[in-house]
Amino acid sequence: MGVSVALFSTRPPPQGLISHDWSDEAMTRTTYLGDLSPLNSLAALPRLPLLALWRDLRQGGSGFARDVTVSLPAARRLAQAARARGITHVHAHSCGRAALICALANRIWGLDYSLTLHGPLSDYGPGQGFKWRHAAFGTVITRKLTRELRAALGDDTPKRLFLQPMGVDTEVLTRSTPYTPAAPDGPLRLFACGRLNVVKGHQDLLQAVRLLRDRGLDAKLEIAGEDDAGGTGFHAELQTELERLNLQDHARLLGAIDADAVRAKLEQAHLFVLASWHEPLGVAYMEAMAMGVPTIGTDAGGVPELITSGKDGLLVPPKRPDLLADAIAALAADPDRCRSFATTGRSRIVEGFSSARGARTLLDGLALKDDLHL
Template identity: 35%
Template sequence: MIPRRVAYVVNVFAKLSETFITDELASLRQPDEELRHEIVAGAGLAERTVYDSREFLPDLQEFRPELLHAHFATKPTATARALAAKLGVPFIFTAHRYDIYARPPEDFADRAAAAAAVVTVSEANVRYIVSTFGVPAAHIRLIPCGVDTERFRPPDQRRAEGGGPAEPPHIVCVARLKPFKNQQLLLEACARLQARGVQFRCVLVGDGPSRDELNRARARLGLQRVVELVGAAKQTEVLAWWRRAAVAVLTSNSEGMPVSLMEAAACGVPAVATAVGGVPELIEDGVTGFLTASGDADALAGALERLLCDPDLVARFGAAARRRVVEHFSLTRQVDRLLALWRSLVDEVER
């Protein structure tokens, strides 16, 4: 039986850099610290939101959830675990990236053992959780984040062609400006492309602590005319950038499963990305884009140049990327898998 009441526990909600949570839940309107959500058609999330931690337990006792689901293995999981014990219901958590590789809780294995199941978003994550924390593979469920492939889709061809002057092909990177995202590598690749006379424009969409450093590098490399840092963007703005893009790029040193590349693929945009974390599970090298070694600016520039200079290759890879994401990484597929897991856990409790 599909549970009718599930409470979500998150740390910060809703974040522009974590749209996978908002997409998983539905339409969201305002930020909060902890969220509960009843799976009822047409239910509004704003009226199912709890801000004050002192109200979590009494509100949940009134709500009577059948399951708690936390996102990230850190504070949200600790909170969900404590609440679930008091409510007498199971809890699960989804582990993404930083809570696995960068700042995992010291008692990750204990939290995993207490949970009814651990969800994670890539096969690479599964392997790491098993080898590093000793969590049995059978206790882990692989459910990649999904993208709304009806919303994120290629532009209408007639509208895309337009009537204005042609602009240079766009390289678009949608990512937080943080050290592990390593946009410095992208700037170095752009400097190589510019030196070779390749026509392009590169747009970095996102914000973060590396912004000043990247602006200095942009000036030092003489990229002011071809590289733009446009700041954080809402999903509607991100969609508009993907529809202008010729190539998506991600140069991270570490990843779980990057939703930004799913969005690009859904819009028919091929990608060039470093082969880290779950990225090789998303990009089929030489079919939907190109994979390069982490930290290799020459390889990155070469892969970008191949696409920037070959519109037919962009079209072929882009169509293949769209097919792949619709088949394997749609939001519908994610929700179906999640509901199946919830159903199995609730049925197990009822037995």
């Protein structure tokens, strides 16, 4: 779209999460702001309008003063880098620490910023009023979260707030071969993709697979994704559960795999299943549906804004492995419905959840000038 993009982050990702063929290039392009030097915090103090800033910060809540102190050096580095590169606006792709860094850079050094809400506001730490009230605009990924944000922020809600469900590249995520349902006498290939965290419900999906196998259905499951620690956290607990259920020969944890590998797994899958306890929206669902894979999810969070159960996928209650197993078995036994979901699911993503829509929302929100750089 003709926009020059500069990348900033607080720190490099853990080694176990570096999986894409473009990771090294992206890390080289990224300026990392992580800098906990007390001297840099002190260097910012003479520029602070202390009384005004105190009034701005005092309602931040427990732990907010610590977060501000830790974030000041990164805010200073961001402002310096933006000034050096002629950047006048930064978009924080989170309302966590990134948004605090941007808000501080705005209040002290005048850097314009915007931010995005991806999930429940309570997940992103204290000081949300401070983070949002000075933003040029905000974006939110679902209507449900937009309502919750307005109720929580009140007068601190930015005047300009846009629905931006992110989205996926539907030109890349497209099949090379037509979708084929599982054969009645063959294995049922299930695929899930998502961060290894208890709220993603992978343990419920493993239990559903155990139930299906006990019923005589040859269900095979692969789960792509890694925990936030790069493999030393919830991954081990999930592997233990897999072994407890005696699924060693029927289920695998793939860890972090690159985008091409995910695409290949989706093309091989008969069904995509994600059993999240709570999902603000679900990019993994979008990827699967864009690839024409019949998709089963949970009626949790913002997922119903993405999947209309019975029309372009199926939704079941979260934390119900028994109902999940029932839905998988019923859909696998209905090849015509599988083919229908493959078609209607992709249409749903192409029409409403293309990544180009998310990019255009940012550009429209900024009302970009010809020479403005992000």
